[in-house]
Amino acid sequence: MKINLIKGDITKFKVDAIVNAANSSLLGGSGVDGAIHRAGGPAILEACQHIRNKQGSCKVGEVVISTAGNLPAKKVIHTVGPVYQIGKNNEKEKELLANCYQNSMLLAKENGLTSIAFPNISTGIYRFPKQVAAEIAIITVQNNPILEEVNFVCFDEENHTIYKKLLSNE
């Protein structure tokens, strides 16, 4: 399994599946979710509405797959990250964040996909501490060599610096 680190916008990424940091409604939002729906066009929302009609909302740590619409990627995997509760120990949230990464890779594999790109799930609006979230993301991917290629796409400088340090210490 190859692990790559990229700084940039995940919507520009040509890979089998890009992962969206969605919310349980699956109906879009701001942050990377907003960017994916904007760049991918209405086909993604239509597909998500169809999924919702069939199975209801998406739980934290779980995943669904849709068309990528106009994006260069083949598919979008939508996962719902946990909201970090400041001042609590957040052990459950850490486990749920790991589930997001693991379940995304498993769903990609089930769909015959071999490469994936992840944003830094939960580290924006859901305020997960970036260092802890990066450690969980990297360990989960390394312990589950399910796909051929995993790309960590960092949008902000802080996440990029954290990932660079963690991945170069291997």
Ligand code: AR6
């Ligand atoms: N490409 C890659 N990463 C991005 C992009 C982009 N175009 N834009 C932002 N990021 P967030 P969350 C990074 O807030 O914390 C939405 O409203 C950003 O720098 O998008 O999981 C959903 O609907 C940050 O590091 O997701 C949910 O309601 C990372 O993406 C909620 O936000 C995640 O930030 C989910 O919150």
